[in-house]
Amino acid sequence: xxRGVLFIISxxxxxxxxxxxxxxxESGEGRMVFSVSAxxxxxxxxxxxxxxxxxVSDEEFDRMIANGEFLEYMKVFGRNNYGTPRIFVEExxxxxxxxxxxxxxxxxxxxxxxxxxxxxxxxxxPSMKELRRxxxxxxxxxxxxxxxxxxxxxxELDRMTEYDFVVVNDxxxxxxxxxxLILEASRHKPAQCAELVDSLKNEDF
Numbered sequence: 001x002x003r004g005v006l007f008i009i010s011x012x013x014x015x016x017x018x019x020x021x022x023x024x025x026e027s028g029e030g031r032m033v034f035s036v037s038a039x040x041x042x043x044x045x046x047x048x049x050x051x052x053x054x055x056v057s058d059e060e061f062d063r064m065i066a067n068g069e070f071l072e073y074m075k076v077f078g079r080n081n082y083g084t085p086r087i088f089v090e091e092x093x094x095x096x097x098x099x100x101x102x103x104x105x106x107x108x109x110x111x112x113x114x115x116x117x118x119x120x121x122x123x124x125x126p127s128m129k130e131l132r133r134x135x136x137x138x139x140x141x142x143x144x145x146x147x148x149x150x151x152x153x154x155x156e157l158d159r160m161t162e163y164d165f166v167v168v169n170d171x172x173x174x175x176x177x178x179x180x181l182i183l184e185a186s187r188h189k190p191a192q193c194a195e196l197v198d199s200l201k202n203e204d205f
Contacts, residue, residue, distance in 0.1 A: 001095075001096045001195070002096055002187070002192055002193055002195070003093055003094065003096065003191070003192050003193075003195075004031075004092060004093040004094075004095070004096050004097045004098045004099060004192075005093075005098045005099075005119055005183065005186045005187055005189075005192060006089065006093060006098075006099050006101070006111070006115055006117065006118040006119065007024075007032075007098055007099065007100050007101070007118075007119050007121070007183055007186065008100075008101045008102075008103060008108045008111060008112075008118055008119065008120045008121065009021055009100070009101070009102050009121050009123055009179075010102075010103060010104060010105050010107075010108050010120070010121075010122050010123070010156065010163070011122055011123035011124060011156070011169075012124075012125070012131060012149065012150075012152065012153030012156050012157065013135070013149045013152070013153065014125075014131055014134045014135045014138065014149065014153075015123050015124065015125050015131065015134075015153075015169055016123060016169045016172060016175065017102050017123050018102070019172065019176075020123060020167075020169070020172075020175060020176055020179050021034070021100055021102050023176040023179070023180075024100060024176075024179055024180065024183060025100060027180060028098065031096075031097060031098055032097065032098040032099070032100055032183075033092050033097050033098070033099055033100070034099075034100050034102075035084055035088065035089060035099050035100060035101045036050065036051070036052070036053060036054060036085070036088055037053055037054070037082050037083060037084055037085075038053065038054040038055075038056050038061065038064065038070075038082070038083050038084075038085050039053045039054070039055060039056070039080055039081065039082045039083075040055075040056060040057065040058050040061050040080050040081045041053075041055075041080035042055070043055050054085060054088075058081070061073075061075070061081050061083065064083065064085070065083075068086070069085060069086055069087065070083040070084060070085060070086060071083075071084045071085075071086050071089060071110065071111045071114045071115060072084050072103065072106075072107040072108075072110035072111050072114070074107070084101065084103070084107070084111065086114070089115075098183065098187075104156065105156050105159050105162075108120055108163075109162065117189070117191040117192075119164055119165070119182070119183075119186045119189075120162075120163040120164045120165070121163060121164065121165045121166070121167060121179060121182055122156075122157075122160050122163040122165070122166045122167070123167050123169055123175065123179075124157060124160065124166055124167070124168050124169070125153075125168070125169060126168055126169070126170040128150065128153070128154065130170075131150065131153055132146070132150060135149060135150070165182050167179055167182070
């Protein structure tokens with residue numbers, strides 16, 4: 001069985017990551033799953049353990065860190081903690097499922113360190129001015145928050161060269177098509193076809 005692709009999308013707030021991620025999941029015909037994170041926050045109404053999140057205690061979260069059970073995690077004193085459980089991702093990949101992660105640059109680099117075969121895609125705005133316009137058009141944040149998000153965006157985008165691919169979301173439909181093409185091409189990397197490669201190497205002729 002061909003191993004699934006660990007596909008990571010990063011990008012600043014307001015660039016459209018959620019929309020592109022949703023399109024990838026819907027187009028995968030069940031072949032792609034969204035990575036389920038572990039968190040120490042309490043479940044909200046309607047949330048189910050193992051579906052939206054793996055809900056764990058602070059003590060359990062610390063135990064998972066100590067045992068190396070996270071591909072990446074964020075632990076912030078006095079706030080809720082989040083992490084990507086290694087076992088969930090590995091199980092899905094071994095079943096031939098592509099796993100999608102929507103995480104920030106620091107998290108993406110940590111996953112890449114633990115899983116060198118991971119495919120990293122940065123979703124970028126066509127310009128910082130356009131990103132500002134999109135954030136302001138949402139009308140959900142104060143000007144102070146918008147300025148902070150733009151500063152964070154600049155910091156993230158400065159690290160684009162650390163990614164395998166960069167897709168500019170100028171036209172959403174084009175950006176989605178580009179992401180789909182990258183995912184499809186990634187399925188044909190030698191790392192995803194290790195069994196076939198080994199078989200052909202060792203087969204007599």
